[in-house]
Amino acid sequence: MKSNYLACAMAVALALGAGAASAAAPNLVSNGDFQAGNTAFSSSYGYSPATNSSEGQYTVRSNPNPWNTFFISAGDHTSGSGQMFVGNGSPTDGAVVWQSGSIAVSASTNYFFEAWVMNVCCNSGYGGPNSASILDFSINNVSVGTKTTNLANAGNWEGLSTSWNSGGATSAVLRLINRNTAAGGNDFAIDDISLSIESTVPAVPEPETYAMLVAGLGLMGWVGRRRKQHTA
Ligand SMILES: [Ca+2]
The missing domain is CATH 2.60.120.260 (Galactose-binding domain-like)
Structure with a gap:
């Protein structure tokens, strides 16, 4: 599962970086x-x-x-x-x-x-x-x-x-x-x-990339919640 999260996080980074290319x-x-x-x-x-x-x-x-x-x-x-x-x-x-x-x-x-x-x-x-x-x-x-x-x-x-x-x-x-x-x-x-x-507008992600993006954003939210718990 950890490797999947890593792949999703990388997909997010690639998708977000596409606008600068x-x-x-x-x-x-x-x-x-x-x-x-x-x-x-x-x-x-x-x-x-x-x-x-x-x-x-x-x-x-x-x-x-x-x-x-x-x-x-x-x-x-x-x-x-x-x-x-x-x-x-x-x-x-x-x-x-x-x-x-x-x-x-x-x-x-x-x-x-x-x-x-x-x-x-x-x-x-x-x-x-x-x-x-x-x-x-x-x-x-x-x-x-x-x-x-x-x-x-x-x-x-x-x-x-x-x-x-x-x-x-x-x-x-x-x-x-x-x-x-x-x-x-x-x-x-x-x-x-x-x-x-x-181009300064992010390119529209491919459907597979988009699915990974959504999953990756979910992961980011999860990480955010964990951080909140740690600092609380
Ligand atoms: Ca040439």
Whole structure:
């Protein structure tokens, strides 16, 4: 019986916590997971699908390595086997790495922005200079966060997230600019760019969860009564 009470208490905690999970809201960024390939975004980098021959090029693929043999072999953030954006940092300051289309938003509304970045330089075959990318994300030309990729954590995904209030805006354009213009290193991958409404209303529990919730609340009442007895 004790294990049942524990399970119910955990169900209550999960049900009550569901309201804070903004990830449940739909992602408004089209192809933010790059699974559809080189579409639904723009870039001032040169699209080079098969191989990387110069700075300032990008591709959309499932592994950075074959594109540039010095790049680390790694899976995407979404599933480990899907597609990601891979870029070789441009030496041109202000070059747009990635830009969304115009996204319809509601005015005076809180949104949740998230993106994942990975340093991809380099494997042990590379002996040249290396430096981190400085990835600056903006919404409607206002920076919402900068993520400097981690040389010591190359090949691993690192997240960036923040709240964004739309203010008077009814549309949003998301843009990524790499503030590092170094040619050596400065190579990165991007995945799972998302903008979603921040939910503060608890999600409606599934029937089974609801039954556990009721049972769990009963347990909480029981615990409350016991506490009262102890303190009386
Ligand atoms: Ca992906």
